[in-house]
Amino acid sequence: MNTAATAAKPRLKTSAMIASFADPGQKTTSAPFGHALVKAAEENPAIVGLTADLGKYTDMHIFAQAYPERFFQMGMAEQLLFGAAAGMAQTGLVPFASTYSVFAARRAYDFLCLDIAEPNLNVNIVGGLPGLTTGYGPSHQATEDMAIFRGMPNLTIVDPCDAVDIEQAVPQLAASDGPTYLRLLRGKVPSVLDEYGYTFELGKAKVLRGGADVVFVSSGLMTMRALQAAKDLAADHVDVAVVHTPTIKPFDAATVLAEVDTDRLVVTLENHSVIGGLFETVASAAVQAGIGRRIVPIGLPDEFLHAGALPTLHERYGLSVDRIKQTVLASL
Structure with missing residues (x-):
């Protein structure tokens, strides 16, 4: 082992379970989903909140404190959570049901599919710890959740970049027909998209910056990393465009393919397996x-x-931003 090299590079540390991906000193917003849901509920009395014993860890506790009479703790039973949400939606309520993404995708798929998606009910599934946002290993890392859910008819899938995306997405999800799945970023969430004149529109991709050499097509927290890498790559005289695709399904092929169909290098970036997620969505559309x-x-x-x-x-x-830059430079 090269002890000198090891000593020169500091160890990277975060809490393994609920770890922030914000950079030191970065502007953040605390619990954007919870506060956005409270705000939406003020305007829409049909909104209710449910969770599977994970209110604190999905920021649903913010809603529970504001509207205790509209909050339902279902215990550690994800099938019951989705079944109850389906029944509430049948009566005209607008449920937001939160759990970890691994539990939503792996344990309760059939209930979401047949109780919610098949009758096309307005139930909004909120999945915490999507992709690699926890260090607890495969039992909690939802690296294949979008792959599991993309084949489900009627289900809208949203992979937000930051607090701006989440705050603007919540009321649109509540107002949309049919079920939705939101890959939740919780706790202290970075706010970056407000620097680009961005507004979230359900089902739409947005070009955040132009570039002559490379096109990044990204979703989720990887859009934040894409923007950081694009700035850094300018030092290597590489001009990078960034297209943010917060809605994975339905996919805004028109906007994305207009950027893909050029002579620039195309790179997809996602906090998800390369199997069944954004990369394969873009490749299939192309x-x-x-x-x-x-x-x-x-x-x-x-x-x-x-x-x-x-x-x-x-x-x-x-x-990481450094690894993104390495991949781009090696691919040019």
């Missing part, structure tokens, strides 16, 4: 449109990931 472009994926590998400190894991699996 093939169907007859666009023969190379698309380089940046995402999580098709394997069960290790446990550990979150920054260390992001570096290991290629999601």
Whole structure:
């Protein structure tokens, strides 16, 4: 072992369970989902909140404190959570049901599919710890949740970048027809999109910045990393455009493919397995449109990931800004 090199590089540390991906000193907003749901509930008395014993860890406790009579603690029973939410929606209520993404996708899929999606009910599933946002290993890392859910008819999938996305998405999800799945970023969530004149529109992708050499197509927290990497790559004389795609399904192929169908290098960035997520969504749309472009994926590998400190894991699996820059420079 090179002890000098080890000593020169500080160990990266975060809490393994609910770890923040915000950079030191970065502007953040506390519990944007919880506060946005309270605000939406003030205007819509039909909104109710449910959770599977995870209110504190999905920011649903903010809603529970504001509207205790409209909050339902269902215990550690995700099938019951979704079944109850379906029944409430049948009566005209607008449920937001929160749990961890792994439990929503792996344990309660059939209840979401047949009780909620098939009758096209307005039930909004809020999934905490999406992708690699916890260091607790495969039992809690929802690296394949979008792959599991993309094949479900009627289900809208939203992968927000930051607090701005979440705050603006919540009322639109409540007002939309049919079920939705929100990949929740909770706790102290960075706010970055307000610097780009951005507004969230359900079902729409947005070009955040232009660039002559490379096009980043990103979703979720990886849009934040894409913007950071784009700025850093300018020092290497690489001009990078960034297209943010917060809605994975239905996919805004028109906006994305207009950026893909050029002579620039196309790179997708996602906090999800490269199997079944944004990369394959973009590639499929390009093939169907007859666009023969190379698309380089940046995402999580098709394997069960290790446990550990979150920054260390992001570096290991290629999601850090430095690893993004390395991939781009090696691909040009």
